[in-house]
Amino acid sequence: xxxxxxxxSEKFIEGLLMISGTVTSxxxxxxxxxxxxxxxxxxxxxxxxxxxxxAVSKTNPLSKVAPEDIKNIYDQKITHWNEVGxxxxxxxxxxxxxISNYYSDEAIGENFEGLAGCISRLxxxxxxxxxxxxxxxxxxxxxxxxxxxxxxxxxxxxxxxxWFPTAQPSAQLGVxxxxxxxxxxxxxxxxxxxxxxxxxxxxMSEIANERVRRIMKPLIxxxxxxxxxxxxxxxxxxxxxxxxxxxxxxxxETGLAGSIVLGIMALPTIITISEDAMRNTPRAMKEASLxxxxxxxxxxxxxVVPYSISGITAGAILGIGRxxxxxxxxxxxxxxxxxxxxxxxxxxxxxxxxxxxxxxxxPSGGLHYKALFxxxxxxxxxxxFINLSVEFITGRKKYNKH
Amino acid sequence: MKLPDEHKLAxxxxxxxxxAFWIFRILSYAIIAxxxxxxxxxxxxxxxxxxxxxxxxxxxxxxxxxGIYPAIIGTLCLVAGSxxxxxxxxxxxxxxxxxxxxxxxxxxxxKQMTxxxxxxxxxxxxxxGMSLFxxxxxxxxxxxxxxxxxxxxxxxxxxxxxxxxxxxxxxTFRHASLxxxxxxxxxxxxxVLPIAFPxxxxxxxxxxxxxxxxxxxxxxxxxxxxxxxxxxxxxxxxMALPYHLYVLSTSGTNIEExxxxxxxxxxxxxxxxxxxxxLANGLRKYFGRKVKMN
Amino acid sequence: xxxxxxxxxxxxxxxxxxxKNINIAIKPNTVTALIGPSGCGKSTYLRLFNRMxxxxxxxxxxxxxxxxxxxxxxxxxNVDSLRKKVGMVFQKPNPFPxxxxxxxxxxxxxxxxxxxxxxxxxxxxxxxxxxxWEEVKDKLKKPAFELSGGQQQRLxxxxxxxxxxxxILMDEPTSAxxxxxxxxxxxxxxxxxxxxxxxxxxxxMQQAGRVSDTTAFFYMGELIEHGNTKTxxxxxxxxxxxxxITGRFG
Numbered sequence: 012x013x014x015x016x017x018x019x020s021e022k023f024i025e026g027l028l029m030i031s032g033t034v035t036s037x038x039x040x041x042x043x044x045x046x047x048x049x050x051x052x053x054x055x056x057x058x059x060x061x062x063x064x065x066a067v068s069k070t071n072p073l074s075k076v077a078p079e080d081i082k083n084i085y086d087q088k089i090t091h092w093n094e095v096g097x098x099x100x101x102x103x104x105x106x107x108x109x110i111s112n113y114y115s116d117e118a119i120g121e122n123f124e125g126l127a128g129c130i131s132r133l134x135x136x137x138x139x140x141x142x143x144x145x146x147x148x149x150x151x152x153x154x155x156x157x158x159x160x161x162x163x164x165x166x167x168x169x170x171x172x173x174w175f176p177t178a179q180p181s182a183q184l185g186v187x188x189x190x191x192x193x194x195x196x197x198x199x200x201x202x203x204x205x206x207x208x209x210x211x212x213x214x215m216s217e218i219a220n221e222r223v224r225r226i227m228k229p230l231i232x233x234x235x236x237x238x239x240x241x242x243x244x245x246x247x248x249x250x251x252x253x254x255x256x257x258x259x260x261x262x263x264e265t266g267l268a269g270s271i272v273l274g275i276m277a278l279p280t281i282i283t284i285s286e287d288a289m290r291n292t293p294r295a296m297k298e299a300s301l302x303x304x305x306x307x308x309x310x311x312x313x314x315v316v317p318y319s320i321s322g323i324t325a326g327a328i329l330g331i332g333r334x335x336x337x338x339x340x341x342x343x344x345x346x347x348x349x350x351x352x353x354x355x356x357x358x359x360x361x362x363x364x365x366x367x368x369x370x371x372x373x374p375s376g377g378l379h380y381k382a383l384f385x386x387x388x389x390x391x392x393x394x395x396f397i398n399l400s401v402e403f404i405t406g407r408k409k410y411n412k413h
Numbered sequence: 414m415k416l417p418d419e420h421k422l423a424x425x426x427x428x429x430x431x432x433a434f435w436i437f438r439i440l441s442y443a444i445i446a447x448x449x450x451x452x453x454x455x456x457x458x459x460x461x462x463x464x465x466x467x468x469x470x471x472x473x474x475x476x477x478x479x480g481i482y483p484a485i486i487g488t489l490c491l492v493a494g495s496x497x498x499x500x501x502x503x504x505x506x507x508x509x510x511x512x513x514x515x516x517x518x519x520x521x522x523x524k525q526m527t528x529x530x531x532x533x534x535x536x537x538x539x540x541x542g543m544s545l546f547x548x549x550x551x552x553x554x555x556x557x558x559x560x561x562x563x564x565x566x567x568x569x570x571x572x573x574x575x576x577x578x579x580x581x582x583x584x585t586f587r588h589a590s591l592x593x594x595x596x597x598x599x600x601x602x603x604x605v606l607p608i609a610f611p612x613x614x615x616x617x618x619x620x621x622x623x624x625x626x627x628x629x630x631x632x633x634x635x636x637x638x639x640x641x642x643x644x645x646x647x648x649x650x651x652m653a654l655p656y657h658l659y660v661l662s663t664s665g666t667n668i669e670e671x672x673x674x675x676x677x678x679x680x681x682x683x684x685x686x687x688x689x690x691x692l693a694n695g696l697r698k699y700f701g702r703k704v705k706m707n
Numbered sequence: 708x709x710x711x712x713x714x715x716x717x718x719x720x721x722x723x724x725x726x727k728n729i730n731i732a733i734k735p736n737t738v739t740a741l742i743g744p745s746g747c748g749k750s751t752y753l754r755l756f757n758r759m760x761x762x763x764x765x766x767x768x769x770x771x772x773x774x775x776x777x778x779x780x781x782x783x784x785n786v787d788s789l790r791k792k793v794g795m796v797f798q799k800p801n802p803f804p805x806x807x808x809x810x811x812x813x814x815x816x817x818x819x820x821x822x823x824x825x826x827x828x829x830x831x832x833x834x835x836x837x838x839x840w841e842e843v844k845d846k847l848k849k850p851a852f853e854l855s856g857g858q859q860q861r862l863x864x865x866x867x868x869x870x871x872x873x874x875i876l877m878d879e880p881t882s883a884x885x886x887x888x889x890x891x892x893x894x895x896x897x898x899x900x901x902x903x904x905x906x907x908x909x910x911x912m913q914q915a916g917r918v919s920d921t922t923a924f925f926y927m928g929e930l931i932e933h934g935n936t937k938t939x940x941x942x943x944x945x946x947x948x949x950x951x952i953t954g955r956f957g
Contacts, residue, residue: 017596024598028513031505035572036526038565042533045544210440218434219441220764227445229694234448236619236686238626240655241679244662245451248672275447282444295801299863302757303814303870304791308430313817318804329532336534338629339655343663363536363629370540370633375548387540391533398532402525422819423785 046391049384053168056378057160058182062146065180066130066155068138073097075159078167081181084141092139100139107144123148131155143180163378168385174349174360176369176379184382186389188351192266192359195352196345197334199270200277204334205327207274208281212326215282216289217311235279243343246272251344258356264346266359272340277330284329288322289315325401332397336390338363362386452683459680462673468681471641477670481678486643487556487651491635492625494560494647495567500617502564503571510572511579512601531569535629538566542634557647559635566630567620574616578609611700615693622689626682628655654682709773710735710874710904711756716770718751720763725751727928728770733921735873738896738905740915740936743925744951749908752925753876756906757793758786774874791818794867794903796877800859800884802851802866807843810851810862814870833869837861837895857888864895875899877907881914893918912952916940924948 058078059065065081067073073096083089084102093099110119114129127150134142134155142155149157161167163184171185211231215224250271255263292315300310316323346358347368360368366383373379470480506523514520542562552558582605590600606613628636636656644651661675662668711733718726726748733739741749754760755772758779771778779789791814802810811830820826830847834840839861843854851862860880867875877896881889896905896918909915915922916936923933924943932939932948943949 021596021598025513028505028509031502032509032514032523034502034506035530035568036523038568039526039530039533041545042530042537042541045541045549046537049544207440207444210437211444214437214441218437227441229690230445230448232694233686233690234444236622236626236690237451238628238655238682238686240626240628240659241455241682242451244658244675244679245454247662249454275451278444293801295797295799296803298759298762299795299797299801299866300803300813300817301762302759302790302793302795303817303866304787305813305817306426306430306787308433309426309817311433313813314803332532336532336536338534338536339659343659363534366536366540367629367632370543384540384544387537391537394532394534394537395529398529402528419785419788423788425819426787 042391046384046387049381050388051385053184053378053381053385054163054165056163056381058163058184058378059160059180060182061377063143063180064146064149065158065160066134066142066144066149066153067158068134068140069154069156070138071097071156073158074156075161077161078163078181078183079171081160082173082175082178082183085143085180098138102141103137103139105133105137105140105142105144107148127151163382172351174365176373176382182378182382184378186362186386188349189360189362189365189386190389191351192345192349193335193361193363195355195359196266196269196273196341196361197331199266199355200273200334201327201331203270203274204277204281204330208278208326208330209285209323211278212282212286212289212323213311213316216286217307217315231279231282234275235283239276239337239339240343242272242276243340246340246344254356260356262346262358264344264358265356266345266352267355269341269345269359269361270355272344273334273337276337276340277333280333281326281330284326285319285323288319288326291322292318321404325405328397328401328404332394335361335397336363336394338367342367362390366390455676455679455683459676459678459683462677463680467677472639472674477667477674479674481652481654481657481674481681483640483643484652484654484657484678485681487635487637488625488654490556490644490651491559491563491631491653492621494556495563495624496617496621498561498564499567499571499620503568504575504613506568507572507575507579508601508606511576512597512605527569527572530565531573535566535627536632538562538630539633541565542630547634553648554633554635554637554650555648556635556644556651559631559651559653560647562630562634563624563627566627567624570620570623571616574619575609575613578612578616579605581612582608611696615696615700618689618693618696622686622693625685625689626655628653628659631656654678654685658682708735709733710737710775711906712771712773712776713752713755714771714773716752716755716768716772718748718755718760718769719767721765725928726755729930731923731930731933733904733906735904736900736902737920738900738907738918740919740922741906741908741925742910742912742915742922742951743931745910746927747925748928749923749925750878753878753906753908756874756876757790757795759795761786787818791870792872793874793876794870794872796860796864796867796875796880798879798882800856800863802854802859802862805851806848807851807854807862808847811866811869814866818870829869830865833865834862836868836899837865838891839865855888857884857891860884860888860892861895864892868899872903874904874906877905879908879910882910889914912940912954924951926951 071092076095080089080095085104089095089102091099091101110126110129113133118129119126127148130142130144130148131150131154134140168184168186170187171183172187173183173185174188175183215227246268251263251268254260254265254268296314296318297310300314305313341361342364345360345364347360347364348358349360352359366386370383373383467480468485469482471482473479510520510523539562542558546552546558546561547554586604586608587600590604631653635651637650637652638660640650640652658675658678661671661678709732713729713731716726716729717724729752741753743749751760755768760766768780772780803813808830811833812826815826815829834843839858842858851859854862881892893914899905907919919936921934922936922939924931924939926947932943932945939948940952943952
């Protein structure tokens with residue numbers, strides 16, 4: 012009986028181990044599933060708020076209107092119907108609170124029982140009107156025409172220049188400013204971090220003696236261990252005011268502040284990975300260079316760096332990845348203005364910061380909620396791309412090494 | 414063709430090298446200086462806020478006075494919860510990867526997936542935790558949801574460190590044990606794990622340091638802005654140190670007046686990270702020496 | 708007149724002594740083989756001649772190493788210039804991650820030569836010297852990694868020759884190669900003798916016998932015997948040498 016028991020328990024444990032082994036894969040699959048299920052849902056929604064309608068006069072030839080146009084109409088950037096393909100009438104905006112300009116309180120009724128009728132008549136009488144109101148005030152025999160609003164489109168989402176998910180009557184879901192903001196801040200970060208990080212990794216792997224290296228290595232690890240919210244806090248109380256004073260700005264929360272903080276945070280990634288790569292340069296190769304009369308410095312830039320270039324690149328890319336995905340520090344120091352940045356001294360907003368700042372206020376399952384998940388999808392795809400390219404770069408190196 | 418003058422050339426090479434090395438040295442020290450300026454700034458500013466009361470009292474007067482006790486407790490709960498999940502699963506997964514699976518497509522896939530998971534930004538974990546644990550499974554904003562989210566985040570770290578440790582265990586130990594007729598699991602549990610154990614613990618400590626500072630994954634899964642009582646079950650919301658620092662420094666009602674509390678909170682976070690790092694390094698050194706002596 | 712002389716050389720790695728009172732004199736245009744069991748100090752000794760051991764922390768040398776009657780460990784000696792004069796070939800072929808051409812040109816470039824024509828000529832003569840020219844002349848721009856192991860090693864020799872050293876140190880240059888490549892390199896060593904002084908460390912007794920004029924036998928950091936290769940192999944003065952050569956230990 013005993014061998015059987017033993018065999019059984021071996022199998023049982025192996026099964027347990029296997030299940031544990033698959034947890035990470037399962038998690039990735041689940042993350043993809045949940046992220047994309049909600050995220051892709053955004054393209055199945057209308058940008059107008061649920062339960063609201065947009066109506067025009069029956070005489071208006073339009074039956075469909077794009078979300079951007081609605082926004083521009085309500086911002087009074089479009090003032091005539093012919094600009095969106097209608098008659099040359101001027102547009103009359105109507106929101107629910109405007110009703111008292113047209114009808115008396117009696118006509119509307121104490122409990123708004125006459126409101127639906129009023130809106131219906133108003134829409135009929137003003138040919139240039141565009142009315143935005145709750146669906147429950149849509150009269151049974153409405154005399155106007157309810158406009159069909161386009162669903163959120165892929166091109167509108169990715170190419171849209173405005174991110175204003177709570178705008179009335181139509182949410183603006185253009186991720187361009189967020190994507191550019193993210194890239195802008197991360198690019199700045201890497202420009203700051205790369206020279207510093209490479210210098211440190213060269214110093215640690217090739218120049219410093221073992222004692223200095225043994226001190227520096229844990230310090231770099233410590234730099235990696237400081238929580239991002241502490242970096243953000245430090246940036247907020249030191250770097251932000253410093254930038255504000257130096258450049259004489261109204262606010263110090265800028266893309267530059269984000270880049271500096273992210274740059275510091277990306278340092279450990281760059282240093283550890285490229286230092287590792289350089290230390291892997293075969294000793295014989297360095298000796299061959301020195302034996303030919305090259306100085307130590309010539310050996311570093313002519314042999315060590317070219318040899319470990321794929322590892323250095325991997326470090327830089329992962330550093331960028333770290334910067335792109337970082338949330339809290341950026342949220343705290345960049346000012347979070349969702350506009351396409353024109354200089355590093357303007358507030359910017361990144362994708363992760365947007366999710367962190369807005370998810371709390373977005374009703375679960377709504378358009379805004381789904382839009383934030385779609386942002387999560389973009390972030391996920393960017394980091395996946397980064398991971399795979401690192402895999403590709405370091406994988407190719409192995410091939411080179413025969 | 415005239416060859417370059419020996420002495421001039423040597424001089425030029427030496428000068429180039431000296432300049433380059435100095436630049437590298439200065440830049441490297443600059444990084445260390447950045448680290449120390451961050452640490453010393455927070456220690457200097459936070460030291461005056463820290464007292465026994467600070468870590469044992471509830472927040473008072475709109476979080477401008479009093480302590481951060483509930484945030485500390487909340488973070489402790491989250492760290493414990495996430496490790497209860499991530500540590501055993503991570504260690505088992507690493508054992509599976511290193512001791513059981515043969516090189517091949519399955520190992521490659523698991524490895525790739527673990528790498529991918531490690532590369533996912535923490536805010537995406539937050540999104541995922543919210544949609545799966547909070548909404549789908551109905552845990553609500555709770556310690557359970559937050560711990561699981563943090564646990565998933567820490568999982569790749571635990572797996573990677575454990576795997577490295579297991580890889581470092583010399584194969585002769587395994588062969589000796591298998592040669593004596595021990596089964597695979599007996600070999601793993603009685604020979605490999607005891608040797609690797611101290612370094613696995615080092616990995617655990619480092620993941621604790623990492624998890625205790627994470628903010629983005631707990632924003633929407635557990636963190637409470639202000640909660641004047643301690644959690645009583647895993648389905649309660651909780652305050653947490655990193656989120657508390659975020660709230661105090663950006664969206665509190667009295668940002669200026671709550672600064673001392675913010676500095677104190679930042680210092681507590683830094684202390685946790687420092688202790689975790691020192692402990693891990695100390696253990697690494699201690700056991701490293703012990704193994705060498707054997 | 709000797710090319711290389713070492714007088715009372717002691718060498719230490721930290722507290723442990725790796726070489727004990729070594730006295731050898733090497734004549735120009737000869738091949739000297741350093742033999743002995745692993746760990747006997749022969750490689751350490753070889754690496755003294757181009758001060759390669761300087762790279763290892765915590766090492767110390769006493770005594771004198773003279774090259775062309777100049778103490779290479781004296782103050783004010785420029786190590787880079789010394790290494791230009793003393794070429795080295797390593798155990799495993801170790802071409803740089805560069806093209807075939809750039810590998811050979813490397814030593815010229817790091818020593819401040821930038822004349823394109825001069826470099827091209829020198830690269831060609833060096834590669835011809837190692838009898839590799841016919842094999843690589845059409846792919847000079849290809850990475851050196853694409854060559855076979857034996858070709859790579861000959862390329863590494865060409866790389867060392869390009870800066871026209873007068874001494875070539877070889878640290879077990881054929882230990883990673885197949886017999887055919889080994890034979891080619893041995894033939895090459897024989898040819899190079901007319902122009903260079905060669906010191907070669909080898910594990911392979913037959914190789915030492917085939918290529919060298921004199922042989923030095925090291926054992927546990929001491930020079931046991933140094934003399935004419937033929938004499939050492941046929942009629943060693945010291946029993947331990949004989950035991951080693953005949954394979955009774957090693």
